[in-house]
Amino acid sequence: MKKEEKIKVGISVGDLNGIGTEVILKTFEDSRMLELCTPVIFGSTKILSFQKKQFNIQTNFHGIPSADKALDGKVNVVNIWKDSMDIEYGKSTEQAGKFAIESFVEATNALKEGTIDILVTAPINKHNVQSEDFKFPGHTDYLGQVLEGDSLMLMVNDSLRVGLLTDHVAVKDVSAAITPELIQKKVDIIYNTLKQDFGISKPKIAVLGINPHVGDNGVIGVEDDEILKPTLEKIKNSGKLVFGPYAADSFFASSNYKNFDAILAAYHDQGLIPFKTLSFGQGVNFTAGLNRVRTSPDHGTAYEIAGKNQADHNSFKEAVFTGIQIFRTRETYKVIAKNPLKKQLPKI
Structure with a gap:
């Protein structure tokens, strides 16, 4: 990665009936975050616009067709579905589970291909995401299969x-x-x-x-x-x-x-x-243990407060910070591993 390029942070939206998009939008409402990284959200500008208005969050975003088209200085959104969705805050629905996994799988593919540098995942409901195509207890188990490593x-x-x-x-x-x-x-x-x-x-x-x-x-x-x-x-x-x-x-x-x-x-x-x-x-x-960096907040979908504009976004923001720091440390480690410093022998 070139020094002048910002780290691309891929983000999956999680369960849209939970607090995922709320904490994402609140995190990037602070424009200083864009000096640190380039966010790439895998979801829908239409749904994000609806929730932004509902929560009165001043986060502007830019629609793009794919992660490699992301622009620095913008909150980028890859539109991965055109279907509309009835947001039912606090409810576990099949449609919310379907969209959550589509977002996660697309983001994981981008991570694997290298069009994003790290992945930060918003919370999913482990029950409503189950399907013929996705039979995993959660994010971690899927990533362990798709990405190299244990x-x-x-x-x-x-x-x-x-x-x-x-x-x-x-x-x-x-x-x-x-x-x-x-x-x-x-x-x-x-x-x-x-x-x-x-x-x-x-x-x-x-x-x-x-x-x-x-x-x-x-x-x-x-x-x-x-x-x-x-x-x-x-x-x-x-x-x-x-x-x-x-x-x-x-x-x-x-x-x-x-x-x-x-x-x-x-x-x-x-x-x-x-x-x-x-x-x-x-x-x-x-x-x-994986060959790519993935972080997430330490909380779940929080259905009980979803849609009430009460979600604390600090854990999600910390997930972004931690992912960036780990990515940088790992890149430095790779450089050192390839070019170890030779011990300087004293001259006799």
């Missing part, structure tokens, strides 16, 4: 980073899903992303236990003793700074999390409840 959900807020061994897995299936191979793979992903995407040369990673009190020596489950501990010991012996397992109930309350560059939680709520409590609505979901 994906890992990494929640980010400044120096707090929480990854998940298992993400959208029912609690009753968590223990069976956690294998030595999975643990090794997820640690490798989080270790590599800390180096290439966050510029941390020697990452320190904490791993939380699977069972309460890390199983209490087998009294409350044997998975920690039989699977997690020996696998972590093996990883430590390879040279990675991996620590744990730690009892999850006291780990965050004691502020021990501040001693690590990232925390790997065993399952969804074990990691996301403390993360969202500590991040105060500023958190970002980053899909680590």
Whole structure:
């Protein structure tokens, strides 16, 4: 990418009956955002115009046929559908799910082709997006299949980073899903992303236990003793700074999390409840492990406030900022990896 070119931020609109377009429009109402990046929204100028008027948001946008036609200094909108839609705020509808996935798939294709640099996704409803063509629990799983690499959900807020061994897995299936191979793979992903995407040369990673009190020596489950501990010991012996397992109930309350560059939680709520409590609505979901950069806000469709002009856009704005920073750090890492600095030997 040429230095004078702004980073192209591709944006999928999410569920149009939720708060997605509201937080997108509010984010780019601040014209200073256009000095930082060139937004490319995959959706419809007609629908965005309707919602802009309804929310009285002063965001102007420019319709384009494809992402490669995006103009710097403009909020660009790729018109990917001509069908009209009856906006029904707060309701889960088949049409909203269909449009959400069309926007997401088109944006992902642009990301894969390189006509956008990063992708920021507005929230979808995981139920109404299901169809014969899309059978994935969410964005992350689809991206893991379409883009190169193994994906890992990494929640980010400044120096707090929480990854998940298992993400959208029912609690009753968590223990069976956690294998030595999975643990090794997820640690490798989080270790590599800390180096290439966050510029941390020697990452320190904490791993939380699977069972309460890390199983209490087998009294409350044997998975920690039989699977997690020996696998972590093996990883430590390879040279990675991996620590744990730690009892999850006291780990965050004691502020021990501040001693690590990232925390790997065993399952969804074990990691996301403390993360969202500590991040105060500023958190970002980053899909680590892929050959492209994708972020999203840390909230859902928020049907309960949709259409009421009450949505806080800070998490979405942070998703844009974080995606840009990760992209820049990764580009720098690539340059350094190709041209490592040779040690200067002292002259004798």
